[in-house]
Amino acid sequence: MVKEIERAGLPVVHDCTVTPISLTVGANRIVPTIAIPHPLGDPAQTPEEEKKIRRAIVEKSLQALQTEVDGQTVFKD
Numbered sequence: 001m002v003k004e005i006e007r008a009g010l011p012v013v014h015d016c017t018v019t020p021i022s023l024t025v026g027a028n029r030i031v032p033t034i035a036i037p038h039p040l041g042d043p044a045q046t047p048e049e050e051k052k053i054r055r056a057i058v059e060k061s062l063q064a065l066q067t068e069v070d071g072q073t074v075f076k077d
Contacts, residue, residue, distance in 0.1 A: 002027045013061045015039065019074055029064040030074045033057055 003026045005012045014027035017039050022030040033039035040057055041050045064075045 011065050013064045015057065015061055023072055023074075026072070028069050028072055029067070030072065031057065031061045031064055032074065032076065 002012050002014055006028055011029065012027070013029045013031055014022045014025075015031045015033050016022045016027075017033050017036045019030055019032050034042055034053065034057075040054050042053055043050070045053065060075055064073075067073070067075075
């Protein structure tokens, strides 16, 4: 589905916990997340820390949306 949306001219970011799967499905902009049961957070952290984690992932995803890519790109720290 990611490839079809991109083909229609809309940039897509695939936030995922298992980046090899994203690479296999052909996602162009890939942002690694935390863990399968909690992709955008870590319940072991304080609410303030978890908010920082979530914000960082969302900001990285927004940056990836604005970045021109030529093929698959994993946006790491």
